[in-house]
Amino acid sequence: MxxxxxxxxxxxxxxxxxxxxxxxxxxxxxxxxxxxxxxxxxxxxxxxxxxxxxxxxxxxxxxxxxxxxxxxxxxxxxxxxxxxxxxxxxxxxxxxxxxxxxxxxxxxxxxxxxxxxxxxxxxxxxxxxxxxxxxxxxxxxxxxxxxxxxxxxxxxxxxxxxxxxxxxxxxxxxxxxxxxxxxxxxxxxxxxxxxxxxxxxxxxxxxxxxxxxxxxxxxxxxxxxxxxxxxxxxxxxxxANSGICGMHAAEEPLPSATIMTIDATSTVGGHVTTVETVETSPIPPITTHVWSTISGLPTVVPSVMNPEGGFTAITKLITTTQAPASQETAATTSTADGAEPSRKALGAGESLKPNSHLVLSAAGLAGAASNVDIAGAAASVTASAFDRWQGHGHGHGGHLHRRFGA
Known part of the structure; x- marks a missing residue:
């Protein structure tokens, strides 16, 4: 040898x-x-x-x-x-x-x-x-x-x-x-x-x-x-775009200690859905994305990941489901009059109905698994402590797909 x-x-x-x-x-x-x-x-x-x-x-x-x-x-x-x-x-x-x-x-x-x-x-x-x-x-x-x-x-x-x-x-x-x-x-x-x-x-x-x-x-x-x-x-x-010898890198990280809010819309059962991301990490983050497809309509929302911790610095996603003012709804909280909708955290198996909020924390990134029901469409998120994880949920045409480290 x-x-x-x-x-x-x-x-x-x-x-x-x-x-x-x-x-x-x-x-x-x-x-x-x-x-x-x-x-x-x-x-x-x-x-x-x-x-x-x-x-x-x-x-x-x-x-x-x-x-x-x-x-x-x-x-x-x-x-x-x-x-x-x-x-x-x-x-x-x-x-x-x-x-x-x-x-x-x-x-x-x-x-x-x-x-x-x-x-x-x-x-x-x-x-x-x-x-x-x-x-x-x-x-x-x-x-x-x-x-x-x-x-x-x-x-x-x-x-x-x-x-x-x-x-x-x-x-x-x-x-x-x-x-x-x-x-x-x-x-x-x-x-x-x-x-x-x-x-x-x-x-x-x-x-x-x-x-x-x-x-x-x-x-x-x-x-x-x-x-x-x-x-x-x-x-x-x-x-060029290598980040070597002073060359610009292909993907520059976001500045530290910034606030980022990006809105995108889709629909659930004819209702407008707003997805926004808030609060970046106070240390320079790595830009990743969340892919969310609801009723077949894709929404791409930038998010952040802690480059030192690797997988724990996603702050939260807030999904607001709002019915049009012209449509009556039996929901207990309505935003048609401009009032702030009520917010609560969902546990495993709980249901999110129209005109309420879904708050997703970074718990899944630490290895936990959570299951929620979005207007009857089950969404399952399973985390991995490595550089990529994916969660899929299906039901009544709904689909939640989250992917990090891409």
Whole structure:
């Protein structure tokens, strides 16, 4: 298994995906010190591509619970950034082992290898935490521009004793990754990288330092290397809406401590229905939506979710059912005369009749389930403590559909 893919590829052919141990061993040997063999790594990359049915489905990793943490092999931060960059941007499904972002250093000994994460302090300003966050955001942006990006097999376009260049992606949006094992004490040098398939004059942004380079007239990319850090290049024009290197993000969060009220109407049994959302979270929220369809007419209402709590910051929805002034109704509270309708909370199984209010709290988001009856149409909401939950209710043509994390 230590760089031999013959058996691993047979397993992958049977079960579809495996952890990429053949790459792991040559990868860690290549980047654990400046004497590591880049050539062995390249040979293994080529061998896995040739012998395995689909290595893009393999789990790409440099740490897990069965092997020594990378920090136990070297304390060089630049080498750690290089191996993580390979894990995140080369072929495969990136896997970051808990604590790797905090540079936990447990060796193969099981007690030290499984140190609790809270001992590291959950530091979101740790260098590797920030490094992984940028790479993850960048990778998601690239995938959003081309769904088949992950299936494109990376090509080695540059190689010397200490450096490696990879090209991954379709023409015009390919990612160019330049790695090296020189370490953090390395002096400044430059690499002339070709084979990237970008035309002369193309402006590429190095996303880890937010600096721009231009492909020269010879078609080469002159890459400045310093302190042994990795480089990742992508066309400047394709970083729009990425939120990377100062670019505007596709969906900006709402300002903090704001009040938002949006009305929309539908009908229940011929009665006008007003749905409004009120009170955003006092911390910057993530905009989500509530889809409510009553009697077949859809209503889309923006709502908010707490980015830190993840699923508890929805304040409440208020649904007001109001009969037209020209229509008589037997309801006990009428708004035809402009008076404020009465309000009460509904419990499980209670009924909401025309001309009354329905108040839905965020209780369902904490894992509870509630059932209410809206003018005879049963609505059921079941929550999940993860990033998406849906509830469906049916009856007499009524339908309540709530979806978060979209």
């Amino acid at each position: 230590q760089g031999d893919d013959s058996l691993a590829c047979q397993w992958a052919d049977t079960i579809g995906s495996i952890l990429n141990y053949p790459i792991y061993y040559t990868l860690t040997r290549a980047f654990s010190n400046s004497e590591g063999s880049i050539n062995d790594l390249v040979l293994t990359i080529d061998s896995v591509k040739e012998n395995c049915p689909n290595s893009t489905s393999f789990g790409s990793f440099s740490e897990n619970h069965d092997v020594a943490r990378f920090a136990s092999l070297t304390d060089d931060l630049s080498l750690a950034k290089n191996i993580i960059t390979y894990t995140m941007l080369a072929d495969g499904i990136p896997i970051i082992y808990q604590g790797q972002e905090q540079r936990q250093y447990g060796s193969i000994h099981p007690y030290y290898n499984r140190a609790p994460l809270w001992q590291a302090g959950f530091n979101t300003s740790a260098p590797l935490y920030e490094h992984i966050a940028i790479l993850n955001k960048f990778r998601q942006h690239v995938i959003s521009g081309h769904n088949n990006y992950t299936e494109y097999m990376a090509e080695v376009i540059y190689q010397d004793m200490h450096s490696l260049g990879l090209r991954k992606g379709f023409n015009g949006s390919q990612v160019i990754t330049v790695l090296n094992n020189n370490g953090q004490d390395c002096e400044y040098f430059e690499l002339e990288v070709s084979g990237h398939d970008y035309a002369p004059g193309t402006v590429l942004t190095e996303v880890l330092t937010c600096t721009n380079l231009t492909v020269n007239d010879s078609g080469n990319l002159t890459v400045p290397m310093f302190a042994g850090t990795p480089k990742v290049f992508y066309p400047l024009e394709l970083l």
